[in-house]
Amino acid sequence: MAEPGTNSRQSELGDFLRSRRQKLTPKAVGLSGGRRRRTPGLRREEVAELAGIGVDWYIRLEQGRSVSPSAATIDALARALRLTRAEHRHLRELTQNADRRAFVREAVPPAVRRTVEQINLPAYVTGRRWDILDWNAAADEIFAFSRLAEADRNSLLSVLTNPATRRLFGASWADEAQRMVAQFRATHDLWAGDPAFRDLLTRLREGCPEFTGWWEAHDVSGVAAGRKSLTHPKKGRLKLEYASFQANDDPALKLVIYTTA
Numbered sequence: 001m002a003e004p005g006t007n008s009r010q011s012e013l014g015d016f017l018r019s020r021r022q023k024l025t026p027k028a029v030g031l032s033g034g035r036r037r038r039t040p041g042l043r044r045e046e047v048a049e050l051a052g053i054g055v056d057w058y059i060r061l062e063q064g065r066s067v068s069p070s071a072a073t074i075d076a077l078a079r080a081l082r083l084t085r086a087e088h089r090h091l092r093e094l095t096q097n098a099d100r101r102a103f104v105r106e107a108v109p110p111a112v113r114r115t116v117e118q119i120n121l122p123a124y125v126t127g128r129r130w131d132i133l134d135w136n137a138a139a140d141e142i143f144a145f146s147r148l149a150e151a152d153r154n155s156l157l158s159v160l161t162n163p164a165t166r167r168l169f170g171a172s173w174a175d176e177a178q179r180m181v182a183q184f185r186a187t188h189d190l191w192a193g194d195p196a197f198r199d200l201l202t203r204l205r206e207g208c209p210e211f212t213g214w215w216e217a218h219d220v221s222g223v224a225a226g227r228k229s230l231t232h233p234k235k236g237r238l239k240l241e242y243a244s245f246q247a248n249d250d251p252a253l254k255l256v257i258y259t260t261a
Contacts (some may be wrong), residue, residue: 007064008193013094014064016189019218020081021047021062028082050080069095086222090186103196108134109249122240122258125247128187129196130155133253142232142258143168154200156184161207170231174210181214182221189220223254227261 022041029042029050042050048058053073060067069077074095078088106127108116116123116136124135124145132153135145144164145153152158158165159177166173191197204211225243232238239261247253 009094009189010066011064012189012192013091014062016091016094016218016220017047017062017077017081020083020087024082029080047077047080051076053077084221086186087220089222090189090220093186094189103129103191103194105129105131105196106133106250106252108253109247112247112249112253112255116255119257124256126155126254126256128191128252129200130184130187132158139258142230142235142238156180156200156204157207160204160211168230168232169228172229176228177208177210178214179221181211182219183223185215185218185220186222228258 021044022039024042026042026046029046031042031046044059044062045055048055051058051073053076057067061069071092074092075088077083078091081087083091108125112125113134116125116134119136120138122136122139122142124139124143125133127133132145132148132155135143140146143158145158148158148162152162159169159173159180169176188197188201201215204215223244225241228238228240228242230238230240240258241261242256242258245255245257247255
């Protein structure tokens with residue numbers, strides 16, 4: 001059974017390439033600016049020339065038409081567009097043939113649940129759509145997951161649309177939210193068109209005025225460890241470090257653990 005969003009994935013590929021092309025300047029890639037440009041960034045012809053591929057073929061890629069670039073072509077495009085490592089990986093994943101069922105919310109195995117419960121540090125488990133599937137008491141004391149309706153237990157919905165979570169992050173909210181959107185983009189594009197992901201995007205657009213601008217920028221970044229600075233109503237100022245781990249039982253599950261910075 002083919003993936004429900006195959007055409008949507010090709011559309012996301014075209015949009016991603018176009019967004020990277022428009023962010024580059026001729027000077028950044030060693031080209032002459034020439035006459036004044038009507039649109040920002042490089043022209044399609046310039047990207048094709050830099051990558052050593054045909055212009056018509058590159059245009060088909062940006063138009064989201066069905067093409068299957070080789071690994072060498074993908075690498076050449078990544079170099080031409082000055083992609084980061086995370087962006088290069090994303091480009092490669094978008095061009096791979098997919099054979100995926102419709103998204104189904106994951107279930108956390110009992111052994112993983114018991115592990116999370118017995119960790120003394122704040123910890124929780126998320127799925128591929130960033131749904132919050134399980135958490136321990138230490139995490140609940142900070143993020144109040146148990147107070148959320150089940151349909152709202154999603155990392156993106158919590159941070160971007162929940163006023164209480166926004167207050168928790170304070171002045172760092174916008175940076176944190178934008179970072180999360182760029183990280184989620186890498187996952188979403190592989191599931192583009194799936195009803196569960198479309199529903200999530202609709203709720204984010206309706207609940208967060210800033211989201212649409214961040215989303216249309218089509219920035220992509222990898223998931224990595226980091227720090228968060230929070231202002232908790234009872235615990236006061238919290239500076240936390242976090243790291244995430246995949247579960248061998250189901251690689252779609254991610255365990256996130258916090259420590260004091």
